[in-house]
Amino acid sequence: xxxxxxxxxxxxxxxxxxxxxxxxxxxxxxxxxxxxxxxxxxxxxxxxxxxxxxxxxxxxxxxxxxxxxxxxxxxxxxxxxxxxxxxxxxxxxxxxxxxxxxxxxxxxxxxxxxxxxxxxxxxxxxxxxxxxxxxxxxxxxxxxxxxxxxxxxxxxxxxxxxxxxxxxxxxxxxxxxxxxxxxxxxxxxxxxxxxxxxxxxxxxxxxxxxxxxxxxxxxxxxxxxxxxxxxxxxxxxxxxxxxxxxxxxxxxxxxxxxxxxxxxxxxxxxxxxxxxxxxxxxxxxxxxxxxxxxxxxxxxxxxxxxxxxxxxxxxxxxxxxxxxxxxxxxxxxxxxxxxxxxxxxxxxxxxxxxxxxx
Numbered sequence: 265x266x267x268x269x270x271x272x273x274x275x276x277x278x279x280x281x282x283x284x285x286x287x288x289x290x291x292x293x294x295x296x297x298x299x300x301x302x303x304x305x306x307x308x309x310x311x312x313x314x315x316x317x318x319x320x321x322x323x324x325x326x327x328x329x330x331x332x333x334x335x336x337x338x339x340x341x342x343x344x345x346x347x348x349x350x351x352x353x354x355x356x357x358x359x360x361x362x363x364x365x366x367x368x369x370x371x372x373x374x375x376x377x378x379x380x381x382x383x384x385x386x387x388x389x390x391x392x393x394x395x396x397x398x399x400x401x402x403x404x405x406x407x408x409x410x411x412x413x414x415x416x417x418x419x420x421x422x423x424x425x426x427x428x429x430x431x432x433x434x435x436x437x438x439x440x441x442x443x444x445x446x447x448x449x450x451x452x453x454x455x456x457x458x459x460x461x462x463x464x465x466x467x468x469x470x471x472x473x474x475x476x477x478x479x480x481x482x483x484x485x486x487x488x489x490x491x492x493x494x495x496x497x498x499x500x501x502x503x504x505x506x507x508x509x510x511x512x513x514x515x516x517x518x519x520x521x522x523x524x525x526x527x528x529x530x531x532x533x534x535x536x537x538x539x540x541x542x543x544x545x546x547x548x549x550x551x552x553x554x555x556x557x558x559x560x561x562x563x564x565x566x567x568x569x570x571x572x573x574x575x576x577x578x579x580x581x582x583x584x585x586x587x588x589x590x591x592x593x594x595x596x597x598x599x600x601x602x603x604x605x606x607x608x609x610x611x612x613x614x615x616x617x618x619x620x621x622x
Contacts, residue, residue: 278535282544288525289548295518300375305510309371314490319523321483328476345477359460360485366456369449376446385450387420389457390542396462412582422571461538
C-alpha cells in the first residue's frame with residue numbers, strides 16, 4: 265500500500281512544536297515573575313506546582329481520548345499499557361519526583377531572582393543535558409555539536425551582560441528576595457532537569473507505549489509528589505490562608521500555560537531530543553529578556569545583540585552538519601573520523617524522526 269500523502273511531515277511537526285514551546289515558555293516565565301513579585305498577594309508555590317500537574321494530567325487524558333476517538337478506547341489503552349504493567353509504571357516515578365523537585369526550585373528561584381538572571385544560570389543544563397544524552401542514551405555527538413552547546417551558554421551570558429553595572433529592576437525588587445537562595449535553587453534545578461529529561465526521553469523512545477500514556481504515568485507520580493510537598497511544607501499555611509489563597513485569573517492562566525508547555529515538551533522529545541529542547545528554551549531567554557525590558561524595566565547592555573546572534577548561530581551549527589567536523593565523541597571516550605558523505609547520511613538519519621501522526 266502506498267504511503268499516505270496527507271500525512272504531515274515530521275520536520276513540519278517538529279518546527280511547529282518548537283515554535284509553540286518557545287512562545288509558551290516565554291509567556292510562562294513572564295507571568296510567573298509577575299505573579300510572584302509584582303502582585304501584592306503571594307499564592308503558595310507548592311500548591312501551584314500541584315495544581316499544574318493536575319492540569320497536565322487531565323490535558324494528557326483529553327488528548328488520549330481524542331487519539332482513541334472514545335473514552336472506552338482510552339481506558340483500554342491505559343489498562344493494557346499502564347495498569348497491567350505495574351513495574352513499567354513504577355519506573356516513571358523516577359523522573360516524576362525529580363521533575364517535582366525541579367518545579368519547586370524554579371518557583372523559589374524566580375521569587376528571588378530576576379527572570380534574565382534565573383534563565384542564564386539555568387542554561388547550565390545545556391552542556392549537562394548533552395553529557396546525560398551521551399552517558400544514558402549512548403548518543404554520539406560531534407565536536408561541532410559540543411561546540412554549539414557551549415556557544416549557546418556563552419551567547420546567553422552575553423545576552424545578560426551589562427557593562428554599566430548590576431541589575432536594575434526597580435519595579436520588581438522585593439525586600440524579601442534572597443539572591444543566595446535563588447541561585448542555590450537554580451543550581452538544584454540545573455542538575456534535576458538533564459537527568460529527568462533524558463530518562464523520560466529514554467522511556468518514550470525505547471518502548472512502544474503511547475507517549476500520552478507515558479505522560480499520564482508521569483503526571484500521576486508528579487501530582488502525588490507535589491501534594492506530598494504541600495502536606496510536608498505548607499500545611500500550616502494552607503490552614504491559615506486557604507488552599508486557593510491569592511489565586512487570581514492571571515494565576516490560573518499561568519497554570520494552564522504551564523500545562524500546555526508540559527505537553528509540548530513531550531512532543532519535542534518524541535520528534536527531536538532533549539538537546540533540541542534546550543535550544544528552543546534558549547530562544548525563550550532572548551524573548552523573555554526583551555519583554556522584561558518593557559514590563560519590568562530590566563536594563564540590558566549592548567552585549568544582548570551580540571549574544572542573541574551567537575545563540576542563533578549555535579542553533580544553526582548544531583542542526584546543520586559540517587563534513588569537516590565529523591568527529592564523534594561517545595561515552596566510551598573513543599573518537600573516529602568518518603567521511604563527509606557518511607557523516608551526512610548518519611546525521612540525516614539522526615535528524616529525521618518517524619512520521620507517525622500525533
